[in-house]
Amino acid sequence: MLDQIFSVVFLTGFLAATLRMATPILITALGEMIAERSGILNLGIEGIMVLGAFVGFWVSYQSGDLWQGFLWGGLAGGIIGALMGIVSVRFHANQIVTGLGIWILCQGLSSFLNRRIFGISSVRPQLPTLPAIPIPGLSKIPILGETLFNQNIIVYGTLLLIPLFIYFLRQTSWGLHLSAVGENPRAADAAGLRVEWIRFLATTFGGMMAGWGGAYLPIAFYGLYTDDLAVGRGWMAIAVVAFGRWSPLGMLAGALIFGASSALQYRLQAMNFPLPYQFLLMLPFLITLIFVVLFVRGGGGPAALAKPYIRTQSE
């Protein structure tokens, strides 16, 4: 078995799968990071991923166009993100409670719609998944080529988002406004920034990204929809944000670790690893837990995270 693990074929397949599995977590985490930087902790993204997955699957199935499905998965997520934004920003609701409510709402909604539309049958409708697009030349590099340059287009797009996000956060006034609102909303308010509006936009964007992260699953990975498709990837995304210290590069590292643990789990199952498969299924979460305990310490997040901002009239 060990020689199986250390073969080039295994390694190549494993690394490529790692990146494919990391992508939906990373998309969702990037969006959550934007929301958190504005001071809104959206715990509902697990549910939003599920809804995004369902809407993405349904629209793709009906229209026969994966891209339409992907687009609508994100829009559905954006609508829920906006709902979270209105409740937590405009009405200063407790974000933990609101987020958990959003999670349950989306989970139930997706499950309900799935039964209404597709019924309960043992034969699940299937989609063709997005094809891998090998980059000419580069994809022929041993190991690395297969990993980095023979992926579907969403994987490429997500990787390109990283430098874009870094530029946005470091070099634009929009990024500055976003962080100011999450670090010290009073100071941001005094500087003339529209705290509530910025937070609302950030939360809506975060919801949209979670919708896309979810839509990725049926469209680029599984080709079908089940109620437990997201299985904790939304929670992992929240862990990835904290693990990556709210920075895109750190989050990439985090997403890869969790992607790797998922990929490893599948491979171990496939090669009949002598352990009940239920334990293998736990592996990614166990690894998440270990990493969070080891590396996510003492906060370090935006100072005003999860704190409603209420402008007071008198000082």
Added chain:
Amino acid sequence: MMSDKSPSVIVMRGITKRFGSVVANDNVFFTLQKGEIHGLLGENGAGKTTLMNILYGLHQPDSGEILINGVHSHIKSPHDAIARGIGMVHQHFMQVPTFTVIDNVILGLQPFYRPALDRRHARQRLLEIAHLYGLSIDPDAYIWQLSVGDRQRVEIIKALYRNVRILILDEPTSVLTPQESEDLFHTLRRLVENGLSVVFITHNLEEALAITDRITVLRNGKAMATLPSVHATKEELASLMVGRQVLFDIPTLDLPDVSVNEVLSVEKLSVKGDRGSLAVRTVSFSVHQGEIVGIAGVDGNGQSELIQVLAGLRAPYEGRFFIKGREMTNASPREILQAGVGYIPENLEDALIPSFSLLENAVLDTHYTPPFSRNGVLDFRNIVRHARALIQSHDVRVPDEMAKAAVLSGGNKQKFIVARALARNPQLLIAAHPTRGIDIGAEEYIRNLLLQKRKEGMAILLVSTKLDEIMSLSDRILVMERGRIMGEMLREEATIERIGMLMAGSEA
């Protein structure tokens, strides 16, 4: 600098502002002339900050009018105020600690449709302003790395960067060392030389006299008088502020006999702060019976951490301390209180539970002992008696003992806290900033109370950032700077200059 012919850049006429039933400003008249430093003097709650918040657009007046350069103006928001050339530096700085100085200065200035930042241009302009007014600052430093004095300069630069011509400073020196205050005064003079006008809010008489051209005194929301600083005296201003004569010099008492009875002894104590670095570095000192030992220093130089260790609220890193000869280094807060310690925490909020009544707050630290409880059941008859006694004997102004702690004013809260600490009959009283943020009346009362207790033989460790308090109450003065005790002196040897040098970190 100022002459009677100078035009008024600001005229506030008949300004009235109510918050609920409280009249914060009552028909106030205020003028600011071009090129003057105008002191706005009054006790806490006199309405100084409210008046300036109105000028800065944070509050809307209920009645009255504002003229800027002779033109009637309605100032809708701080943004509006800045656009009209009025800037304000608050006591709490409006800064993002995780940002650099530049990013804080340019925050909110760029139009939405042009998001790319041009930090090079901003840095250049910032340095020009800093140079022109003699404000030294590192534009690339992060705010959290800066001292309070630096952070204040950042606020001033922020205002100047926005082309402000009128600058309002709210109690700017309350957080500064004497030397930093001097620097600030220098800057303010540079500003008015360049044609700016400054409003300087303070409750400190000497400062008002030292830096301003004219002074307006507020009391209970009313403007009592406006007078040129050169003609004003401390006594006159004080009686305008308080409405009666105030004694400035607390009579000196006989020297304590420090050869006897060491009550607190601290040996080479080191303490880690919240960030994990050493906040207190090998500090040793002692406090004797009948002695007040004052610890002076700018806030944030390890005083808080030191006090927390002595109260059992923080674990020391190294070293030991003894109370009446018994080692208490790792004792719990309750054990320390039981060993004969009274504790006045540095924040009023840390001493009372706001949603509890005074009745319950009166026995927070003693509720488990007789006569307040028997076999775990509270005896409210005795608790009521105790709470009433505390309230009456220290003139705490409340409707009754059932009132929630939250409704008390700062001064009354502190009187209650001090009363509770003294009711334990402690042999050692740890008093951290006992008069911070409270009115002159309560301040006077608490200071006299401390002196009286000292006379009765209590050992008192006093931590304060107010130099006048330290110098008038302490028998011995220690100065803390970056966690170390920079120097120790007897009251007779102490001068503001000497303490100030030590506070700034230079060996005297």
